[in-house]
Amino acid sequence: MADSVSYFLMAWLDPSLLMLTAIGTLAGIYVGAIPGLSVTMATSILISFTFSWDVNDALALIVGIYTGGVYGGSRTAILLNIPGAPSSVATSFDGYPLAQKGEAGQAIGLSTVMSVIGGLIGVGVLASVAPFLSDMALKFAPRDYFLIAALGLLLVGSLAAESLSRGIFAAAMGAVIGLVGLDQVTADPRFTMGSMQLMGGIHYVVVMIGMFGVAEAFFQLHQLNAKPLRQKVDKIVPSLHLVLKFLPLSIRTSVIGVIVGALPGTGGDIASLFAYDHAKRSVKHPSRPFGKGAYEGLVAPETANNAAVGGAYVPMLTLGMPGDAVTAIIIGALVVHGLNPGPMLMIQAPHIFWFTVGNLVLANLFLLIFGLTGIKVFAKVVELPKAILIPLIMVLCVVGSYSLNSSMTEVYWMLGFGLLGYFMKIFRFQMGPVILGVILGPLMDKTYRQAMSSVGNDTGSFLLSLVTNPLSLVLTTAVVLLLLSNTPLKRLLQRRRQA
Amino acid sequence: MSNEPRLKAGERAFNVLLLLLSLGVLYEAYQIAGFDLPNSPGAFPILLGLIMIASMIAILWGQRQHPKPDTQGALDETRQFLHEHFPLAIVVFLAMAIAYLFLLEFLGFIPATAIFLFVAQVYLRHGRLLASLIITAVATGIIYALFKLLFQVYLP
Numbered sequence: 168m169a170d171s172v173s174y175f176l177m178a179w180l181d182p183s184l185l186m187l188t189a190i191g192t193l194a195g196i197y198v199g200a201i202p203g204l205s206v207t208m209a210t211s212i213l214i215s216f217t218f219s220w221d222v223n224d225a226l227a228l229i230v231g232i233y234t235g236g237v238y239g240g241s242r243t244a245i246l247l248n249i250p251g252a253p254s255s256v257a258t259s260f261d262g263y264p265l266a267q268k269g270e271a272g273q274a275i276g277l278s279t280v281m282s283v284i285g286g287l288i289g290v291g292v293l294a295s296v297a298p299f300l301s302d303m304a305l306k307f308a309p310r311d312y313f314l315i316a317a318l319g320l321l322l323v324g325s326l327a328a329e330s331l332s333r334g335i336f337a338a339a340m341g342a343v344i345g346l347v348g349l350d351q352v353t354a355d356p357r358f359t360m361g362s363m364q365l366m367g368g369i370h371y372v373v374v375m376i377g378m379f380g381v382a383e384a385f386f387q388l389h390q391l392n393a394k395p396l397r398q399k400v401d402k403i404v405p406s407l408h409l410v411l412k413f414l415p416l417s418i419r420t421s422v423i424g425v426i427v428g429a430l431p432g433t434g435g436d437i438a439s440l441f442a443y444d445h446a447k448r449s450v451k452h453p454s455r456p457f458g459k460g461a462y463e464g465l466v467a468p469e470t471a472n473n474a475a476v477g478g479a480y481v482p483m484l485t486l487g488m489p490g491d492a493v494t495a496i497i498i499g500a501l502v503v504h505g506l507n508p509g510p511m512l513m514i515q516a517p518h519i520f521w522f523t524v525g526n527l528v529l530a531n532l533f534l535l536i537f538g539l540t541g542i543k544v545f546a547k548v549v550e551l552p553k554a555i556l557i558p559l560i561m562v563l564c565v566v567g568s569y570s571l572n573s574s575m576t577e578v579y580w581m582l583g584f585g586l587l588g589y590f591m592k593i594f595r596f597q598m599g600p601v602i603l604g605v606i607l608g609p610l611m612d613k614t615y616r617q618a619m620s621s622v623g624n625d626t627g628s629f630l631l632s633l634v635t636n637p638l639s640l641v642l643t644t645a646v647v648l649l650l651l652s653n654t655p656l657k658r659l660l661q662r663r664r665q666a
Numbered sequence: 667m668s669n670e671p672r673l674k675a676g677e678r679a680f681n682v683l684l685l686l687l688s689l690g691v692l693y694e695a696y697q698i699a700g701f702d703l704p705n706s707p708g709a710f711p712i713l714l715g716l717i718m719i720a721s722m723i724a725i726l727w728g729q730r731q732h733p734k735p736d737t738q739g740a741l742d743e744t745r746q747f748l749h750e751h752f753p754l755a756i757v758v759f760l761a762m763a764i765a766y767l768f769l770l771e772f773l774g775f776i777p778a779t780a781i782f783l784f785v786a787q788v789y790l791r792h793g794r795l796l797a798s799l800i801i802t803a804v805a806t807g808i809i810y811a812l813f814k815l816l817f818q819v820y821l822p
Contacts, residue, residue, distance in 0.1 A: 336721040350707040554790035570819040619705035
């Protein structure tokens with residue numbers, strides 16, 4: 168217990184960690200707010216620079232950026248009607264109408280306080296649930312990990328993509344990219360096409376920088392001349408009465424946020440849309456009609472997306488499964504530092520868990536401070552012309568991918584993935600399933616082969632084991648239901664019921 | 667009149683290319699260990715290849731009733747695709763990005779980055795030479811100081 172407390176307070180008492188968390192949170196707010204920059208892009212570029220750092224320093228900075236970034240998108244959603252991040256799309260539905268009514272300051276203040284409340288509830292759940300889940304996860308068989316990973320890919324495929332087929336294709340393609348190189352067990356080359364350079368595999372950060380950085384930069388070139396409307400911002404700090412009025416709703420939507428965030432593969436973007444939908448259904452008498460400046464429509468997505476941050480850490484720290492794209496990057500950072508995210512992390516490196524929990528609480532407090540101040544400077548920075556921003560993004564992408572192995576090969580790969588990502592975005596394929604596929608593909612390959620070996624390479628016994636163990640049965644049922652819910656069978660049943 | 671959304675110019679061709687890519691993945695996966703044991707290094711890749719093919723067929727099958735793009739012939743469709751998704755700004759920026767990568771190998775990080783940032787800004791902002799020059803100098807200096815001195819990473 169004493170150890171846990173000391174690990175929890177590590178970032179609070181060490182001046183350099185304190186400063187890194189503060190810098191990360193402030194930078195995250197700006198990164199999340201500036202349209203064209205995203206938290207995923209920033210963390211994927213940044214991660215390559217922190218490989219040589221101490222693990223605590225790297226985690227402190229990333230936790231700050233993650234927390235600040237998820238919140239930051241709300242500011243531009245309110246002020247400019249441009250969600251700075253996907254998790255703030257729902258915020259703009261009522262945030263911008265509020266700003267048009269001259270209540271931009273109140274909207275920003277309320278979204279800041281609610282984001283902090285959501286963030287702290289998310290961390291609370293992480294601290295209380297993760298140790299138990301971690302103990303449970305020690306009993307999971309390889310087939311269960313395989314099923315959880317498959318469930319995560321199917322979830323992100325069906326929720327993030329336009330159709331499940333597109334999501335599954337993107338995830339499978341990502342998994343193939345993740346498997347390129349020599350097999351870890353037999354050293355057989357896989358998908359190398361005889362190239363020596365591909366023997367070492369394709370670094371997942373290169374894929375991420377290409378698909379989230381370069382592809383987005385190309386996409387932003389379509390909106391070079393878009394001029395945002397400026398809003399007047401007055402009083403920011405919300406009254407206690409206003410905060411207390413929306414507290415019950417924020418607690419409910421925080422729970423939604425944590426649960427959605429904790430599902431492997433789903434993050435703040437999906438959580439905020441679920442929460443907005445919940446608010447619309449459950450609030451009978453909103454302050455104004457939804458879509459026309461209802462405070463409830465602002466509170467719900469903002470609490471949920473920050474609560475999802477704590478939720479996303481749950482599967483990452485207990486199962487080694489990323490809760491979303493950012494935690495997928497953090498998994499990579501932990502592995503580089505010799506740590507093994509998953510159930511053994513709590514035993515081998517408990518300090519990492521409690522350090523992360525303490526750090527997340529700290530980042531939320533910094534969020535409260537930075538969120539309620541400096542709005543005038545902020546308004547100037549977010550109006551940075553895209554013609555300046557896009558070439559800078561390109562340079563940062565080059566630096567980030569080169570620094571992985573000090574090799575130009577990675578830089579060319581990054582540009583190639585950027586172009587592929589641009590084409591995929593044009594034709595409505597999402598990047599999220601590709602990235603999760605890259606991360607989860609090798610894990611699924613490993614656990615599938617372990618599970619198959621454990622039943623003596625007998626396919627029949629393997630399939631039987633998926634339904635004879637209680638946990639595996641639950642997971643298999645979830646996978647099958649998710650698949651069936653996206654087939655014509657569901658529409659057929661609905662039609663029959665209506666008839 | 668179909669209620670399905672109209673296909674984008676080039677969408678079907680792109681999906682067919684992805685189907686061919688999926689077939690290539692399956693072929694490459696088979697090359698790893700053939701249809702050997704179920705836990706062979708090629709087993710999961712074969713599964714992935716089959717999943718890619720099945721999902722792409724499902725996508726193409728689902729699109730069979732979508733109205734075709736409002737174009738006349740393949741040439742017109744290609745022209746519309748390029749017009750919509752590769753306007754001059756993107757083509758020029760892509761060319762500048764590729765030139766930047768080549769310049770990095772010949773000139774090194776600082777000169778190549780300064781040239782790229784300056785030229786890209788002048789092009790994208792339609793002039794503004796002095797402002798672009800100042801921003802280029804400040805940005806290159808900050809990036810160099812931040813990454814080389816603070817983060818201590820190797821720059822190209």
